[in-house]
Amino acid sequence: MTPTPASLPARGLIWGLGFSHGSAPMLERLSQAGLIDARLGPTDKPLPREALVTHWQSAHAFVVVGACGLVTRLIAPLLTGKDSDPAVVVVDPQGRFAVPLLGGHGAGADQLSHRIAASLGGQAVLTGASAAAGRLSLDSFGRGWGWRRGAGDWQELMLAAGREGDQSLQVEARHGSPRWLGLDAAAHLQAGANSAVAKPAMFVDIHTGSGCRWHPPSLWLGLGCERDTSLGLLERLVDQTLAGQQLAPQAVAGLASIDRKADEPALLELAARRHWPMRWFDAASLAAVVVPTPSAAVAKEMGTASVAEAAAQLAAGPGARLLLTKQIAHAQGTERGAATLAVALAEGQWAPQRGQLHLVGSGPGSLDLLTGDARQTLSAATVWVGYGLYLDLLEPLRRPDQLRWDGQLTEERTRCALALELACQGLNVALVSSGDSGIYAMAGLALELWLAQPADGRPSFAVHPGISALQLAAARAGAPLMHDFCTISLSDRLTPWAVIERRLQAAAAGDFVVALYNPRSLGRDWQLARARELLLAGRPASTPVVLARQLGREAEAVSLHTLGELPVEQVDMLTLVLVGNSSSYAKDGRLVTPRGYPGAELS
Structure with a gap:
C-alpha cells in the first residue's frame, strides 16, 4: 500500500467492499493501485456487511463499489458523529466517479476521492460548499501542510465560511510556512491582524488560545x-x-x-x-x-x-x-x-519525518500518457515544483488547494533544494520532470541532496516513473528497440565532450541502436554533426534515423531519414534523434530493428 498522505488522518485500514459480482474487477484495480488495504466481495467471509459493522470504529475508511443509496442505508445505523466516523467513498463499477459520501473533511474522504479518481482516470464528485466554490476547507486543509488541528468551534467556522459568500474571512498566520496564503483556494482569505474587520476566524499559531487554531510543526x-x-x-x-x-x-x-x-x-x-x-x-x-x-x-x-x-x-x-x-x-x-x-x-516549520518527496515523471506532455501512479501522486501532493513548461502541461489536473512553484530550465539544483526543503517542513511535495524523472532528469540530483541529510532528518523519498521520450519515439516510429540500445546526451554542460565522444565511439563499435538526447541548441550547434561522423564509422550511411520532435504535444512531428543525409539543421533541443543499428531498416514509413542479427536462430 502506498503511504497514507499527511492530508489523511492516521487511523486503521482502508477497506474495499463490493456487494455485487460486478464489483470484483474494480476492487482488484483499487488494490493494485494501493488505494485499499483489504477487500471483501459478495461471496467472501466475512461478508462485506459484517465487515462494515465489525470495523466501523477502527477503520480509516471504506471504499465501496456500488450504489450510493445502498451504502447510505447500510451505514445509517452506524453513525455516531463527524469526529469519530470513518471516511466512506462510493465508486461505481466502471470507475468513472468517486463520491465522498461521509467524512469529506475531517476523515479525509475528499482527499481519498481525489486519489481514487486520479488513479482510475475518473472524476471526484465533491458536493461540499468549499469544494464547489474552489475554496479551502478550513477545518481540514492544514493536514496537507503538516499541521495539527487544535481547539475551536470548527463547525461554526465552516458555517461562517458558507455565510460569508464572497466576503473575505480574516485569518492570522503567525507561525508555520506562509506559502499556503498563495493558494488559489485561499484568495478569499484576508491574512494579518486588522482592527477594521472582525476578530480573526482562524489562527495558524504555536500557542494555545481562543478561536479555531491550526498548529504547525514549529x-x-x-x-x-x-x-x-x-x-x-x-x-x-x-x-x-x-x-x-x-x-x-x-x-x-x-x-x-x-x-x-x-x-x-x-x-x-x-x-x-x-x-x-x-x-x-x-x-x-x-x-x-x-x-x-x-x-x-x-x-x-x-x-x-x-x-x-x-x-x-x-x-x-x-x-x-x-x-x-x-x-x-x-x-x-x-x-x-x-x-x-x-x-x-523553527524559522517557519520543520518536520522532516512528516514530509514526503515524490519524483514524478510526467511523460512526454500529453495527459493521456501520464501513468495512473503519477496521477495519484500528483493528486495527493500539497505542492508541485517543476519547470514552468512541464507544469503548464499538467495544469488541468491541479486543484485550487494545491500550490505550484515554477523554476527556470537550467536551475535544476535550486528546484531540487526547494522541493527537499518543503518536504523537510512536513509537506507532501511532487518534484516534476518531463519524461521519466530517472532518465536525464531530477531523480539523481534530488536523491544526492536527500542522502546528504542526516538519516533521522529526512522526509520519505519515492520515484514514480513516466514514459520517456525514447519510449514514445520508438512507439511512433515502429519497433526500433527490439535489440540492444543505449542513450547518450550530447550536452557537454555537465559532461566533458571528450567523454561523450568515447561513448559515441563505443556505441558505434558495439552496433547499438542509439538515442541522442539534447542533440543541438543555439549554443551547441556542431556536436550533432560530430556525433553523426563518429556513428558512421561503425554503420552504413543508409542506416535509418528518426527525428521525433515535441513528442506527446500538439506540435508533434516524427520523420524518417538516413544517417548519411541527416538534416542536422532541423534538429533542436525539443528533438530526440533515434539512430538504428546495422540491421535496422525502414519500410513503408516504419522503422524496425530485427530481434536477431542475420544468421541468428530465433526460437
Missing part, C-alpha cells in the same frame, strides 16, 4: 537527563513547561537529545507515547552550537557544554532560534533523576 524540544530518569519526571517537565508558555503540544514537531542517550528508556517511551520523532546528535555537533547557558559540568561529562539547548536548535532546522532556555526539573516523590528541557522555534 517547536522542537531538546531534552537532557540523568541516567534512568523517571518517565513521570520527563512528562511533568514537558507538560508544565508547555502549559506555562501557552505552547500547544500539537505544535511540537519532535524531541532531540545527545546520541549517548539513544537507549534511555524514559526518553524513548515519552517519544512513543506522544508520537513525537526523536533526533540524536553527537557531542561534536552539539558543542558547535552557541547557547546562552553552557555548563562546564555537562561539558566534562558529555563532551559538550549543552545538550537540551543545542539539540533543540539543531533539530529545528535552518534559521531556528531558541525560544526557551533550558528548564531544570528534579525528582519529586517516587521519581528518579533530573532533566533539562529547552524549546527551539
